[in-house]
Amino acid sequence: MAVHVALTGATGFLGLRLLRVLLDTHRSLTVLAHAGSGDALHRITRFFELTGAPAALTAELPSRLRVVETDLARPRLGLTERAFQELADTVGTLWHSAGSINLEGDLPQLRRTNVEGTRQVLELAAASRLRPRVIHVSTAFVAGARREGVAYEDELDADDGFENAYERSKYEAELLVRAWSGQHRRPVLVLRPSILVTDRPPHPELPAHPLLVVERILRDAPRAAGHPPVPYGGARAGRPRVRLVGHPACRLNLLQVEHAAEVMVRLAARTPSGGVDTYHVVHDRDVPGPVVLGLLERLAPLAIDLVDAAPDPPTALEALLGSYPGMTAYLSHRRRFDDTRVRSLLGASAVSAPVGPAYLWSGLAPRAEGVPAPPGPPAAGARSALRP
Numbered sequence: 394m395a396v397h398v399a400l401t402g403a404t405g406f407l408g409l410r411l412l413r414v415l416l417d418t419h420r421s422l423t424v425l426a427h428a429g430s431g432d433a434l435h436r437i438t439r440f441f442e443l444t445g446a447p448a449a450l451t452a453e454l455p456s457r458l459r460v461v462e463t464d465l466a467r468p469r470l471g472l473t474e475r476a477f478q479e480l481a482d483t484v485g486t487l488w489h490s491a492g493s494i495n496l497e498g499d500l501p502q503l504r505r506t507n508v509e510g511t512r513q514v515l516e517l518a519a520a521s522r523l524r525p526r527v528i529h530v531s532t533a534f535v536a537g538a539r540r541e542g543v544a545y546e547d548e549l550d551a552d553d554g555f556e557n558a559y560e561r562s563k564y565e566a567e568l569l570v571r572a573w574s575g576q577h578r579r580p581v582l583v584l585r586p587s588i589l590v591t592d593r594p595p596h597p598e599l600p601a602h603p604l605l606v607v608e609r610i611l612r613d614a615p616r617a618a619g620h621p622p623v624p625y626g627g628a629r630a631g632r633p634r635v636r637l638v639g640h641p642a643c644r645l646n647l648l649q650v651e652h653a654a655e656v657m658v659r660l661a662a663r664t665p666s667g668g669v670d671t672y673h674v675v676h677d678r679d680v681p682g683p684v685v686l687g688l689l690e691r692l693a694p695l696a697i698d699l700v701d702a703a704p705d706p707p708t709a710l711e712a713l714l715g716s717y718p719g720m721t722a723y724l725s726h727r728r729r730f731d732d733t734r735v736r737s738l739l740g741a742s743a744v745s746a747p748v749g750p751a752y753l754w755s756g757l758a759p760r761a762e763g764v765p766a767p768p769g770p771p772a773a774g775a776r777s778a779l780r781p
Contacts, residue, residue, distance in 0.1 A: 399424075481520040580667050
């Protein structure tokens with residue numbers, strides 16, 4: 394049988410870009426798609442069509458991709474023992490990019506996908522006679538709830554706790570990967586991206602990036618809290634006011650997803666050390682949090698103010714938004730993710746183009762159902778009501 398590069402999560406926001414880059418250097422790939430989630434080959438083909446891939450490349454996809462339906466939550470990935478072994482013995486490199494990024498999910502649910510799913514992928518690698526190299530896509534947010542200072546690539550501890558169950562589940566998955574590497578004496582590459590974004594306009598057939606998910610939460614929250622509809626683009630004074638706890642110097646590390654995929658594939662091409670090699674795939678310049686809030690505020694019918702203490706009492710809308718651990722906690726983060734190792738290995742090519750308001754606006758602004766986007770880039774930042 395032919396030896397393949399296998400990829401989980403190939404129909405996800407990052408996975409589609411990884412697939413695109415991997416096809417530049419590999420004639421064929423095995424896609425481990427989630428059973429019952431729809432036609433993976435069709436979804437991949439639509440991504441290539443919608444993102445302007447060469448027609449010849451798109452036409453070749455059926456002959457270059459082998460799709461195997463699997464279930465990360467089940468033993469042997471939901472395959473029969475024979476099918477599992479046959480799959481294992483054709484995999485030369487195993488990319489594990491699949492996982493749940495539901496920041497509002499509960500821990501048992503997230504563990505089923507992010508921890509147990511990782512366990513099953515590692516079992517596949519262990520069962521292979523080819524001893525495939527494992528490349529595990531984690532997240533820079535395994536750094537947890539530490540809000541200041543520098544997060545280094547060699548660090549992995551739970552001393553500061555976690556902002557949400559997603560972070561903890563990815564931390565636990567990394568612990569599992571490290572233990573597996575030591576037990577089997579096998580090299581593993583761990584890649585920790587930050588918040589991945591794109592300037593590609595939203596499209597119903599493309600996976601949404603994290604900021605777009607947050608924007609939808611903000612847009613739907615006033616209605617859920619019983620507020621009457623607010624005209625799109627209406628004056629700030631006429632919108633429901635939301636006071637969110639945050640720091641005036643909060644910042645977010647946002648990285649272009651296409652650049653992240655390219656960096657990851659280049660890192661994977663390097664000779665492994667023999668143990669666990671961990672890299673932060675992050676931007677060298679953070680985006681101020683108020684700039685991001687200003688963008689979201691222009692799209693959502695809200696007036697957002699940062700405050701230094703939780704409102705007492707909160708409005709119904711503030712209580713609703715304050716319950717989303719995937720959003721509000723990061724408005725207090727000022728830490729930096731160190732990526733010295735990546736930049737020393739890849740040089741100037743590791744440095745990303747700036748991620749500014751115009752770039753982010755392009756990936757957020759176009760609205761469905763005939764609602765026009767406001768002209769021009771947005772003004773920077775939501776208001777801060779923080780006291781000196």
